[in-house]
Amino acid sequence: MSKTSVAFKQPYPKNSLLKSILLVLPMLFLTAMMLSEGGKIPKNPLHLIPFVTVYIFFNGMFFLMIYTGKTDRYRAILFTTFAVCFVISFISNLIETRGSMALTGEDMISGNTPFCHMVIPMTLIPAALTKTIIFPGSILEGFANVATMFVIWIGVSLVLGRGFCSWGCFFGGLEEGFSRLRRKPILKHIPLKWSYMPYAVLAAVVLTSTLALSPTYCEWLCPFKAVTEFVEITSFQVLVQTIIFVSLFVGLVIVLPILTKRRTQCGLLCPFGAFQSFTNKLNVFEIRIDREKCVDCMLCAKACPTFSLDAKSIAKGRTRLSCTKCGKCVDVCPKNAISFHIKGTPVSSGHDKSRLLFIYPALIFLATFGSGTIKGALHRILLLLTTGGMIQ
Amino acid sequence: MQGFLLGLTSGTVCLTYCAPVMVPYFLGEGKSVRQNISLLVKFLVGRLSGYLLFGVLAWIFNLLIGKGFALHDLFFGTAYIILAAMLIIYGFFNKRSRCAAETLPGLFRRLSSHSPSLLPLFFGLLTGMNLCPPFLLAFTEASGTSSIGGSLWFFWNFFLGTSLFFFPIPFLGVLRRFEPLQIVGKLAAGILGVYYLYIGTIMTQGGLIQL
Amino acid sequence: MNRLKSILGHTWAILALPIILATFMGLDYWAKSLAKITDVKISPWFSGGEIIRTLARENYKTILHRPVFDGLFRKRKEGFVQVNWVPLGENLPPVINEEIDIDGDGTNDFHIQFNTLTNLAYLTDHSDRIIEIEEVYNLGKERAVRVRLRNSPEI
Numbered sequence: 001m002s003k004t005s006v007a008f009k010q011p012y013p014k015n016s017l018l019k020s021i022l023l024v025l026p027m028l029f030l031t032a033m034m035l036s037e038g039g040k041i042p043k044n045p046l047h048l049i050p051f052v053t054v055y056i057f058f059n060g061m062f063f064l065m066i067y068t069g070k071t072d073r074y075r076a077i078l079f080t081t082f083a084v085c086f087v088i089s090f091i092s093n094l095i096e097t098r099g100s101m102a103l104t105g106e107d108m109i110s111g112n113t114p115f116c117h118m119v120i121p122m123t124l125i126p127a128a129l130t131k132t133i134i135f136p137g138s139i140l141e142g143f144a145n146v147a148t149m150f151v152i153w154i155g156v157s158l159v160l161g162r163g164f165c166s167w168g169c170f171f172g173g174l175e176e177g178f179s180r181l182r183r184k185p186i187l188k189h190i191p192l193k194w195s196y197m198p199y200a201v202l203a204a205v206v207l208t209s210t211l212a213l214s215p216t217y218c219e220w221l222c223p224f225k226a227v228t229e230f231v232e233i234t235s236f237q238v239l240v241q242t243i244i245f246v247s248l249f250v251g252l253v254i255v256l257p258i259l260t261k262r263r264t265q266c267g268l269l270c271p272f273g274a275f276q277s278f279t280n281k282l283n284v285f286e287i288r289i290d291r292e293k294c295v296d297c298m299l300c301a302k303a304c305p306t307f308s309l310d311a312k313s314i315a316k317g318r319t320r321l322s323c324t325k326c327g328k329c330v331d332v333c334p335k336n337a338i339s340f341h342i343k344g345t346p347v348s349s350g351h352d353k354s355r356l357l358f359i360y361p362a363l364i365f366l367a368t369f370g371s372g373t374i375k376g377a378l379h380r381i382l383l384l385l386t387t388g389g390m391i392q
Numbered sequence: 393m394q395g396f397l398l399g400l401t402s403g404t405v406c407l408t409y410c411a412p413v414m415v416p417y418f419l420g421e422g423k424s425v426r427q428n429i430s431l432l433v434k435f436l437v438g439r440l441s442g443y444l445l446f447g448v449l450a451w452i453f454n455l456l457i458g459k460g461f462a463l464h465d466l467f468f469g470t471a472y473i474i475l476a477a478m479l480i481i482y483g484f485f486n487k488r489s490r491c492a493a494e495t496l497p498g499l500f501r502r503l504s505s506h507s508p509s510l511l512p513l514f515f516g517l518l519t520g521m522n523l524c525p526p527f528l529l530a531f532t533e534a535s536g537t538s539s540i541g542g543s544l545w546f547f548w549n550f551f552l553g554t555s556l557f558f559f560p561i562p563f564l565g566v567l568r569r570f571e572p573l574q575i576v577g578k579l580a581a582g583i584l585g586v587y588y589l590y591i592g593t594i595m596t597q598g599g600l601i602q603l
Numbered sequence: 604m605n606r607l608k609s610i611l612g613h614t615w616a617i618l619a620l621p622i623i624l625a626t627f628m629g630l631d632y633w634a635k636s637l638a639k640i641t642d643v644k645i646s647p648w649f650s651g652g653e654i655i656r657t658l659a660r661e662n663y664k665t666i667l668h669r670p671v672f673d674g675l676f677r678k679r680k681e682g683f684v685q686v687n688w689v690p691l692g693e694n695l696p697p698v699i700n701e702e703i704d705i706d707g708d709g710t711n712d713f714h715i716q717f718n719t720l721t722n723l724a725y726l727t728d729h730s731d732r733i734i735e736i737e738e739v740y741n742l743g744k745e746r747a748v749r750v751r752l753r754n755s756p757e758i
């Protein structure tokens with residue numbers, strides 16, 4: 001298929017202004033309810049301004065998704081903003097409460113470590129066998145306790161499957177942002193075999209964590225310790241671990257996404273992403289390719305940030321298991337051959353409805369999960385502007 | 393723990409490389425689930441025998457190396473580093489390994505005509521002695537144990553790790569998706585290699601300091 | 604059959620929004636229920652293990668946790684025991700001297716001298732089960748220490 005014969009078209013018929021407003025109205029109501037936690041509107045301007053800003057921001061992006069028919073562009077703006085704000089908010093909070101980003105032994109034995117979703121795959125087998133969670137957190141107390149994070153994970157897995165990785169993961173948003181800095185990639189080809197690496201890492205960390213009764217991915221590999229919290233360097237082993245995670249962060253989260261325009265940490269390392277891929281089997285939403293419209297131009301495969309499309313999968317009219325439902329392939333396809341799809345329904349029809357039924361819960365999830373963090377970051381920025389410091 | 397892990401990473405590759413060779417013997421026409429289980433048991437007994445034999449050899453090797461502590465750490469640390477490097481290359485870069493059973497087609501033909509019941513045993517023995525980097529690392533680790541019991545225990549766990557993937561065969565038939573499993577297994581082996589590189593470096597450093 | 608699949612698919616897709624809303628709106632309830640149903644605890648390797656004895660002292664109390672040797676299927680060869688000191692008044696005394704009997708058999712297993720100002724601790728073992736001090740913790744007004752142990756049948 002000649003590259004020059006491909007022309008860009010709207011992924012979906014653009015909705016009229018009136019229809020778009022009508023479709024956004026329920027979202028306005030739902031986000032107002034969820035963001036205000038049942039009607040609690042802050043009065044202090046330093047909290048009210050972030051609240052209103054976040055409300056307008058989320059609903060504005062949703063309106064644009066509906067009006068333009070494009071999903072990925074506006075999702076990416078929300079997603080990247082969430083990730084950046086998470087870093088600002090989390091680090092500021094750590095410095096305010098602990099004085100530094102370093103995680104001490106005291107924090108660990110006190111159960112003060114917020115439970116991160118990345119640990120979930122490593123905790124399951126030990127929890128089943130020993131009824132203990134191998135993480136220095138708290139079951140029910142404090143911010144991001146174990147039980148709360150598990151409930152959120154179960155809910156989002158049922159609804160979005162691996163869509164969590166494009167609509168909720170505050171780490172993935174960082175790579176999303178870096179991957180969009182350049183217009184064109186410098187490194188265009190990464191051998192497909194490396195896209196299996198997350199599964200190998202998953203197998204390795206699940207087994208080693210089970211046998212060691214300690215989350216080995218967090219200890220040895222997690223690159224996001226660079227922007228959250230990390231163990232105080234008090235031994236050679238911890239120094240090696242620090243070098244590893246800083247290198248992985250710089251390489252896989254910053255440099256490679258800029259060079260490849262892909263989410264390389266998500267697609268080439270993240271064991272949670274690999275684990276979450278299996279929830280795609282249970283989830284009702286998927287991305288499908290109408291083989292009658294598809295011309296095998298491979299634009300979707302080149303655009304996919306998580307290596308979830310290749311010639312084999314396209315030939316079958318499907319994405320690979322690792323699809324994060326970001327919508328980029330849908331937006332990029334010049335023939336409208338790719339669409340959000342509800343399992344059990346015909347592939348060739350109902351695209352608009354399927355997309356709407358997906359992006360509604362997806363955006364509500366992102367808004368509810370992320371708004372607190374974005375509000376927190378905006379509050380910190382306002383503090384900086386008004387008092388000269390982010391820490392109270 | 394290490395034995396089981398090494399066995400797991402070795403097992404996926406063993407299965408996916410050797411399955412195309414083994415499948416005609418295991419899943420031929422007319423073979424019932426019971427017959428396949430019987431074949432599999434013989435195969436696994438052959439494998440276990442090979443591994444336990446190497447367990448004994450590993451212990452003898454340890455006796456020959458001696459117990460001078462600094463030399464012990466230095467020797468094993470260096471061995472770990474070399475084998476870890478091989479495991480990393482094997483896991484991340486090596487294109488293809490052959491199933492050991494493919495190297496002796498003539499012998500198989502003779503066995504299948506004269507003593508067909510020995511075939512699965514011999515198959516198991518040969519595939520178990522495939523000198524791939526995970527196996528060599530397992531040998532080195534087992535050599536570092538202080539007793540023959542420890543060495544045999546290590547290879548028993550290695551055997552368990554490799555065998556996990558063979559158990560479903562009589563029931564599920566040929567695993568349909570060889571290639572992804574093969575790739576994941578090899579990459580996991582590479583990851584384990586990085587771990588052994590770290591351990592080897594620490595041990596070598598310890599040995600050098602004591603010298 | 605196709606029609607049934609389509610109805611089921613649409614139903615599930617429509618339910619996606621209420622599920623997300625219910626997840627967040629009932630988060631506390633779901634979390635408590637999940638914790639109750641599963642009855643999981645934080646691994647003792649992190650939490651220090653359950654408290655087995657609280658010893659009242661003059662201005663503080665000594666909290667002894669159970670020895671931790673928990674493995675996946677069986678006890679490990681080495682573990683630790685955690686001891687916490689909690690002030691009853693404002694602060695702990697500058698130096699704490701404590702004899703610890705891990706298993707309550709009447710025989711002290713080790714002696715700890717803890718300087719709460721410098722956070723230095725000195726261990727004197729009375730049993731071959733005791734290995735060394737693993738870590739000393741400064742928990743604000745409280746202090747804690749973990750002592751590495753060898754597993755023995757009595758523990």
